[in-house]
Amino acid sequence: MGTGQGHRSGRGHQKHGGGCLERRHARIRLASLGTTGREERTVIGFGRDRAAGPVRLGATRRAMARAERLRARGHQDQALTVLEELLAHGVDNPVADALVRLDRAAVLLELDRPEQALTGFDELLARHDPGSLEPGELYIVAFSAGFERAELLAGLGQFSEALAGFARLIELDTRHHVGALVDVLWAAKLRHAAMLGALGHPDQALTAYREVLEHPRGVFDRGPEPEHLILAGLDAATLLAELGRPRQALETYDQLLAEHGGDRAENWQLALARMRRGGLLAALGRTAEAVTGYQELLTRHDDVLTPRARHPGLIDSQRRQVVLETALALGDLFAEHDRVEEALATYATIPNSHAGAPADWLRELAATALRRSSDLLEGLGRHRDALDALDRADKLLLPS
Structure with missing residues (x-):
């Protein structure tokens, strides 16, 4: 634990x-x-002769805005070219x-x-x-x-x-x-x-x-x-x-x-x-207090464990990870103290199917919960359920 x-x-x-x-x-x-006088109206030309002098503020603003738009669209190489052209010509x-x-x-x-x-x-x-x-x-x-x-x-x-x-x-x-x-x-x-x-x-x-x-x-x-x-x-x-x-x-x-x-x-x-x-x-060794603390966390963040949370983008990833790791820790604590049914119920709250392509850590964590459930089910003599949980864990880790 x-x-x-x-x-x-x-x-x-x-x-x-x-x-x-x-x-x-x-x-x-x-x-x-602030700018003084009339801003330069021509957009910076990348073939411009450096001897023409540094780029005026108005053109700099427009070029930087263009670079920002390119970054937002995932065109970092092009954005870099824009910024390096500005520096090559000089900014006044x-x-x-x-x-x-x-x-x-x-x-x-x-x-x-x-x-x-x-x-x-x-x-x-x-x-x-x-x-x-x-x-x-x-x-x-x-x-x-x-x-x-x-x-x-x-x-x-x-x-x-x-x-x-x-x-x-x-x-x-x-x-x-x-x-x-x-x-x-x-x-x-x-x-x-x-x-x-x-x-x-x-x-x-x-x-x-x-x-x-x-x-x-x-x-x-x-x-x-x-x-x-x-x-x-x-x-x-x-x-x-x-x-x-x-x-x-x-x-x-x-x-x-x-x-x-x-x-x-x-x-x-x-x-x-x-x-x-x-x-x-x-x-x-303060198990009862630990259980209470974990359960309070899961209650406060129960939205992470709902079916709605299976859809990417609805829950921020860092909070999701903390909550799901807490559910796993609570399940482990129950299992450690032979509270098997409570452990199984807690492991089962960890979603093991998600829309889209889940993060690697999420698949690993869900697979871990399924494997630990499988071990507990095997100990209870529920062999078919144990094999089913193990099979689902293996499928989660298959390459997408």
């Missing part, structure tokens, strides 16, 4: 950066930039130049070219170092680029370099308090704490998480939002559990859920906190 620690939280690293915190980045779009507005470079790095990530994206971030920050800028639009774009660069380094497993990147952003904020960057700043503080943990400095990481959790409320508008507090609490509790301090972890989970878990429509991070809390209770 696991402890429910497998699902990645905010401390997990995606393939090439990009934390799970949904940040409201304060990137300045070109549409918001520094904020626009920074934004083009930022978008180019994003497209390179979408094309799974992280090393080139990292070079792009480095070039952007070399031209527009936020440490040498005064607060304003360019500073905001450069600061955001610094965050994305550090995220990418974390995703590539370069934790020391990522730590330095996040630390620099935190230090920059002590010089310039820019309201538009509040969300990015708190995300940087959370990622800084995560890097400390990844580098084997758990006590420093816990101190950093506590600084977020204990930040005075109502300090103008610069305090952490609930989403930041939830992630800080989740990551701190997870780290405490990994350090073999389960009771402190439980206290942290309990405080987190007491402060933020009242709404029935919880997000996936709160569901993950409930799952991990249940796993810790089970590991401590």
Whole structure:
């Protein structure tokens, strides 16, 4: 029986950066930039002679909009060409130049070219170092680029370099308090704490998480939002559990859920906190409490287990995964304590047929539930039912 620690939280690293915190980045779009005089009306021509000079702001805006449309349609290679043509001709507005470079790095990530994206971030920050800028639009774009660069380094497993990147952003904020960057700043503080943990400095990481959790409320508008507090609490509790301090972890989970878990429509991070809390209770031998905790989670998120949830797109994938893993964990807990009928009933709540092509993890999880059901059915002497469950598990894992 696991402890429910497998699902990645905010401390997990995606393939090439990009934390799970949904940040409201304060990137300045070109549409918001003021222009002086009449905008250039000709759309940028890719065969244009570079000697004609840098691209004016109006044409830059139109080319960037075109690149964005191409990205939305899945034509990343063409979008990259548009952005690189802009940079080849030169952009006569520094904020626009920074934004083009930022978008180019994003497209390179979408094309799974992280090393080139990292070079792009480095070039952007070399031209527009936020440490040498005064607060304003360019500073905001450069600061955001610094965050994305550090995220990418974390995703590539370069934790020391990522730590330095996040630390620099935190230090920059002590010089310039820019309201538009509040969300990015708190995300940087959370990622800084995560890097400390990844580098084997758990006590420093816990101190950093506590600084977020204990930040005075109502300090103008610069305090952490609930989403930041939830992630800080989740990551701190997870780290405490990994350090073999389960009771402190439980206290942290309990405080987190007491402060933020009242709404029935919880997000996936709160569901993950409930799952991990249940796993810790089970590991401590507090089976009845673990069962109650798991069942409360499944009740709060019962929409995931309904036939409606079999259709893709109706349930967000992260919440779906947490809820289904909880159902599997609860079934395992019942089976471990010889509550066979309850285990079978719980395994049966995990959908094993889905419209469209389900994710690999979903098929694996459903197949696991069927196999464990098969073992239990065999033990009850229900051989035909056991073989049927095993057959359905095997069919789930056949190539599509």
